[in-house]
Amino acid sequence: MSHPTVTSAPASACAPNLVADTICRTVELGLSIDNAADAGNLTHLYCHPVIVDLNCPGCGHACRVRDHVERRLTDLPIAGHPSLLHVRVPRLFCTSDDCEVTIFRASIPQAADDRQTVTHRVTRWILQRMACDGMSVKA
Numbered sequence: 288m289s290h291p292t293v294t295s296a297p298a299s300a301c302a303p304n305l306v307a308d309t310i311c312r313t314v315e316l317g318l319s320i321d322n323a324a325d326a327g328n329l330t331h332l333y334c335h336p337v338i339v340d341l342n343c344p345g346c347g348h349a350c351r352v353r354d355h356v357e358r359r360l361t362d363l364p365i366a367g368h369p370s371l372l373h374v375r376v377p378r379l380f381c382t383s384d385d386c387e388v389t390i391f392r393a394s395i396p397q398a399a400d401d402r403q404t405v406t407h408r409v410t411r412w413i414l415q416r417m418a419c420d421g422m423s424v425k426a
């Protein structure tokens with residue numbers, strides 16, 4: 288497996304890249320692209336959620352950011368090549384003593400459900416291809 292070559296992030300890495308977000312339509316996923324790389328047949332997009340819900344799913348208390356983790360999601364092909372999203376998602380911790388939730392990964396419901404490895408639009412795309420084109424799941 289080849290490894291992606293990532294270009295160095297510019298100083299404005301946190302600024303939204305409207306052109307890339309528009310071309311790749313990551314806006315509809317609630318994500319903004321920070322960087323990109325290609326590794327053979329696979330396109331890697333490094334992005335972050337535009338809006339993060341900082342409230343605890345257990346008690347509704349406002350939580351604090353502990354650190355960030357990378358969540359990988361398969362997305363629609365770009366120019367015929369499969370794409371993999373590397374989403375930098377915050378891990379949060381609840382500060383309420385009465386809450387059973389301690390540390391959790393922030394959800395990105397616009398892009399994918401928790402524990403899902405593909406975006407919502409990939410699921411929709413696969414179902415459309417199977418129904419309309421008779422494509423197999425493996426393809």
Ligand SMILES: [Zn+2]
Pocket residue numbers: 343344345346347348381382383386387388
């Ligand atoms: Zn809580």
